[in-house]
Every structure is written in structure tokens, then in C-alpha cells.
Amino acid sequence: xxxxxxxxxxxxxxLSEAVLKGLAPDNGLYFPVHIxxxxxxxxxxxRDMSFVDIGTEVIAALLSDxxxxxAIRDIVSYTLSxxxxxxxxxxxxxxxxxxxxxxxxxxxxxxxxCSQLMRYLYGSEGSRVRVLVATSGDTxxxxxxxxxxxxxxxxxxLYPKGKVSELQEKQFATLGxxxxxxxxxxxxxxxxKMVKEAFLDEDLSAQMVLTxxxxxxxxxxxxxxxxYFYSWSRIPRDTDDIVYTVPSGNFGNLAAGVLAxxxxxxxxxxxxxxxxxxxxxxxxxxxxxxxxxxxxxxxNSMDVGNPSNFPxxxxxxxxxxxxxxxxxxxxxxxxxxxxxxxREVFDKTSYILDPHAAVACRALSEYQKVRKVKGIFLETAHxxxxxxxxxxxxxxxxxxxxxxxNFLPLELRxxxxxxxxxRFRDFLFQLDASRAx
Ligand SMILES: *Cc1c(COP(=O)(O)O)cnc(C)c1O
Numbered sequence: 182x183x184x185x186x187x188x189x190x191x192x193x194x195x196l197s198e199a200v201l202k203g204l205a206p207d208n209g210l211y212f213p214v215h216i217x218x219x220x221x222x223x224x225x226x227x228r229d230m231s232f233v234d235i236g237t238e239v240i241a242a243l244l245s246d247x248x249x250x251x252a253i254r255d256i257v258s259y260t261l262s263x264x265x266x267x268x269x270x271x272x273x274x275x276x277x278x279x280x281x282x283x284x285x286x287x288x289x290x291x292x293x294x295c296s297q298l299m300r301y302l303y304g305s306e307g308s309r310v311r312v313l314v315a316t317s318g319d320t321x322x323x324x325x326x327x328x329x330x331x332x333x334x335x336x337x338x339l340y341p342k343g344k345v346s347e348l349q350e351k352q353f354a355t356l357g358x359x360x361x362x363x364x365x366x367x368x369x370x371x372x373x374k375m376v377k378e379a380f381l382d383e384d385l386s387a388q389m390v391l392t393x394x395x396x397x398x399x400x401x402x403x404x405x406x407x408x409y410f411y412s413w414s415r416i417p418r419d420t421d422d423i424v425y426t427v428p429s430g431n432f433g434n435l436a437a438g439v440l441a442x443x444x445x446x447x448x449x450x451x452x453x454x455x456x457x458x459x460x461x462x463x464x465x466x467x468x469x470x471x472x473x474x475x476x477x478x479x480x481n482s483m484d485v486g487n488p489s490n491f492p493x494x495x496x497x498x499x500x501x502x503x504x505x506x507x508x509x510x511x512x513x514x515x516x517x518x519x520x521x522x523x524r525e526v527f528d529k530t531s532y533i534l535d536p537h538a539a540v541a542c543r544a545l546s547e548y549q550k551v552r553k554v555k556g557i558f559l560e561t562a563h564x565x566x567x568x569x570x571x572x573x574x575x576x577x578x579x580x581x582x583x584x585x586x587n588f589l590p591l592e593l594r595x596x597x598x599x600x601x602x603x604r605f606r607d608f609l610f611q612l613d614a615s616r617a618x
Contacts, residue, residue: 182244184211184399187492196247197302200295200400203393210489211399212496217242218445227414232261235414236407239444243403248301256297257407260290265408267415267557270532274545276560277412280535283326284352285563285585286319286482287434290408291401292327296334298400303390304333309616310390311609312336313379315372318345319482322352324394325360335359335616336394337609339372342597348585355591361612362593367600378602385606389613396433397489405437406444412557413446424548426452426558428541430483432461432490434559435509439497442508449554451509454544456480456519461488462511479516479570480536482562512544519543520574527575535564535571 184199186192188209194202199211219242227235236257241250248256263281270276282289303310310333314324321338328336338353342364354362365372376393379385394401409425416423425448427435435453442448453461456478464470472487498505514522522543523534534542541558549556564571565579572578598604 182246183214185214186210187212187496196244196399200298200302200398201390201392203395203398210397210493210496212493213243213399216440216443224445224447227410230414232265232407232411233258235410236261236404239407239410239441240404242444252301256294256301257404259297260294260404261407262293263289265290265411267412268532270526270530270542273549273553273555274542275412275416275555275557276532276534276538276542277408277557278560279408280560280563280566283584284319284322285566285582286323287405287408287559287561288319288323288396288401289327290404291396291433292323292394294404295324295394295398295400296328296331299334299392299394300331303392304331308333308390309613310334310392312392312394313339313376314394315339315369315376316345316353317341317369318349320396321345321362322349325353325356325362328394329356329360330358335361335612337361337363337612339363339365339375339598339605341369341372342366344369348588350593350595351588351591352585354593354595355588357594362595363605363608364595364597365600366597371600375600375602375605379605379609382606385609388610396431402433402437402490402493403440405434406441409438409441409448410446413441413448416555416557418555420555421447422449422554424448424450424452424545424554424556426454426541426545426548426556428454428480428483428537428559428561429461430455430458430485430488432488432494434561436490436493436497439494439509443497450548452541452544452548452556453509453511454541454558455511455513456483456540457513457515458484458486459511459513460486461491462513465506465509465511467506478536479519479567480540483537483540510548512547514540514543522546523571523574527577533564533571533575533577533579535560535562535567537561 186205186209188207279287475484475486538560545556
């Protein structure tokens with residue numbers, strides 16, 4: 182499978198190069214040159230197949246010209262080592278719980294797949310591949326845990342000192358081994374700038390292989406299509422008329438659902454749900470796509486003012502706005518509306534929605550008032566990850582799941598750097614020398 186850049190269609194690269202680069206040099210997103218359709222037999226048989234079998238077949242359809250099926254099966258088995266159950270919360274409404282992975286958020290799926298694919302592609306003996314990540318919290322924990330103890334690859338995480346929550350810091354700065362955490366005396370933007378400068382530094386790239394594992398990397402984007410196939414295969418139904426509702430920020434998750442549809446999954450309607458950062462719902466309603474600075478909300482992982490996957494979404498509809506706007510409906514809600522939905526659902530069903538899924542659940546309910554249809558909404562994080570918000574809204578005291586609690590007693594293993602690229606550069610050279618020596 183070759184990938185082209187959404188900015189320059191003639192720029193085509195192999196899977197290996199697309200994954201190593203992350204973003205195309207012209208700032209475009211990599212996109213598959215050809216999207217295969219799954220055969221009819223796959224759709225008639227998938228109800229009896231395991232998640233790993235479904236995942237292996239789908240990834241093989243996309244990537245088997247560059248990866249042997251045995252490697253694909255290994256990568257997929259590692260990725261999907263936790264369940265993604267479909268829970269019926271009320272009539273015709275199902276929550277697809279994507280929070281049963283190591284850091285209790287759906288980003289675990291992409292991060293785990295990415296780590297194993299990089300290991301396969303670049304992690305040969307003696308290789309020194311370094312993944313650089315700047316994080317304000319959640320990406321760091323998903324990437325750190327996805328790559329933990331993966332041979333041949335080191336992860337270097339930069340984060341702003343004092344600006345991530347204690348629990349988030351514990352999830353990525355206590356691991357040790359191949360995970361190196363650096364707190365920077367600066368902001369998240371400073372961290373991101375240091376990472377960008379490192380990629381551009383010729384002396385560094387002459388000495389070591391540097392790569393990113395950010396959310397636009399195809400290795401993180403593509404595997405997210407798997408839980409759409411899986412949930413479709415498991416939903417009890419008498420009709421194929423099913424809609425998916427996706428709580429969205431950068432729109433990678435929704436774009437992966439549309440990829441599944443392009444591969445033949447019969448989804449009659451997608452629903453894009455956002456908080457007041459509503460650039461895409463506004464576009465879907467017929468206006469122009471107008472990025473702007475993000476606003477802070479209680480569903481903060483969706484506080485995105487310039488959704489990075491938008492070009493990919495367009496490419497999935499061959500840049501046909503009319504087709505895109507017909508197939509994806511947009512809804513957006515304020516924090517008050519989000520909290521109201523959390524309370525309503527909790528009072529009626531005792532189900533605890535996290536603030537992100539609450540946005541999606543409300544959009545689904547609103548859509549279902551117009552058209553009676555079965556719907557799945559994606560529950561993207563465990564509500565305990567947003568404990569103080571959820572407790573305050575619902576008047577509860579949700580326990581931290583064991584997996585999160587286990588991080589709390591661990592000791593931090595972090596380095597500290599000033600906000601200085603030169604110092605970061607020295608740090609990377611020293612790291613290299615100590616590994617070589
Ligand atoms: C990242 C994230 C989202 C948004 O996903 P995108 O793929 O960026 O649209 C939604 N919910 C949670 C909990 C997240 O962490």
C-alpha cells in the first residue's frame with residue numbers, strides 16, 4: 182500500500198516512510214492510494230469471528246503487500262489485548278466502551294498498534310529509534326504505555342512542569358526502562374517547539390533516527406477503524422440501518438470510522454459530536470471551514486480549534502463536500518448541556534458517562550428524535566479519568582479503577598530541563614553516547 186500526501190497527490194511513499202515521517206514534508210496527511218473493499222463473505226462471517234481475527238483480516242486487506250500476515254496477526258493481537266464491549270444503555274442506544282486499555286482511553290488502540298508496527302519496521306537489532314513526544318497529559322500516557330519495553334525503540338516525552346495532573350504524570354513518568362520523561366520549565370507549546378526543532382536538526386538526524394507518534398500518524402489512525410467493524414458485528418439487530426456517533430476533537434477517530442465505511446461497512450449515517458469548539462459541525466451545516474483558537478471545556482480532550490484530520494475526512498469523500506455533508510451530521514453542545522445529559526442518563530439508567538461520551542450520547546438522542554434507528558456512540562475514556570468533574574456533576578465519588586490506582590505509589594523517574602533547545606539537543610546526544618557505550 183502506498184500513501185499519498187493530501188496536499189500533493191503526486192507525493193507517494195511506502196508504509197514504512199509514512200510511519201517514520203508522520204506528517205508529510207509538505208504538511209499534508211498521508212492517505213492510502215487505494216482503499217480495498219472487504220469481501221461479502223467477511224461481512225456474513227464476522228459475527229462469529231473473534232476481534233483479533235476481524236482485525237487481522239481488515240489490516241491484511243490494507244497492508245499485506247508490505248507486511249506478512251503473521252506479523253499483522255502479532256501486531257493486532259498485541260493491540261487488541263483488551264475488550265471493547267458494546268453496552269446497551271437504553272432502547273436503541275449502545276455505548277462502545279473503548280476505555281479498557283492500559284491508560285483507560287481509546288488512544289491506547291492507536292498507540293499500541295503504532296508501537297508494534299514501528300518495532301516491526303525499524304526495531305531491528307542495534308537500531309536506535311527514538312520517538313519524541315510533547316504532551317499536555319493524555320497522549321504521553323497512551324504513547325508511553327503503548328511503547329513500554331518495546332525492544333529497539335526509546336520514547337522521549339517532554340511535558341510542561343507543573344501543568345499536567347499528578348495522575349497523568351504518574352502514568353508516563355514512573356515507567357523507566359525505555360521511557361524517558363523530561364519536565365520542561367515552560368509551557369506545552371515550548372515542549373512542542375523543542376520537539377519540532379529536534380526533527381529539523383541535521384546533526385541529530387545524522388546520528389539517530391527520530392520519529393513522532395502523534396495522532397495524525399497513519400499507524401495510529403488506521404487501527405481505529407477496527408472497533409467499528411467489531412461493534413457492527415456484535416450489535417443485536419434485525420436491520421443493517423445503524424448510525425455511529427463519535428465525540429470528536431481532531432477527528433481522527435471519526436475519520437477511521439469513515440475508512441471502515443469505505444471498506445464496505447454499511448453505516449447509513451455518521452454523527453460528529455463536539456463541544457463548543459464547533460468548527461466541523463459549522464462546516465457540516467453548510468458554512469465554510471473556519472479554524473479558530475480553541476475554547477476550554479469540561480470535555481477538554483476535544484478542545485481543538487483547528488481539527489488536524491479534516492483533510493483526511495475530505496479525502497475519504499474524494500473532496501466532495503456535498504457527499505460528506507450528507508453522510509455526516511454535526512451537533513455541538515455547551516458544558517451545561519453536557520452536564521445535563523450526564524445527570525439525565527445517570528438518573529434514568531445509572532450509567533456514568535464521561536463528559537466526552539456525554540456529548541456524543543446527546544447528539545445521538547437528538548438525531549433519534551427525527552429518525553428512529555439503532556445507534557452506537559463511542560465512549561472514549563473511563564469517567565474516572567475526569568473524576569473531579571464527574572463527581573461534581575453527578576454528586577458521586579467514583580472509585581479510581583485499579584489500573585489507575587496502581588500508578589499512584591510509584592516513584593517518579595524524570596529529568597528536568599530549562600526551556601532551551603540547545604540543552605535538549607545535548608541531552609539527546611548524551612543519551613545516545615550512553616546507549617552506544
Ligand atoms: C482524543 C480524545 C477525543 C477526540 O478524538 P479525535 O480522534 O481527536 O477526534 C475524544 N475523547 C477523548 C477522551 C479523547 O482523549
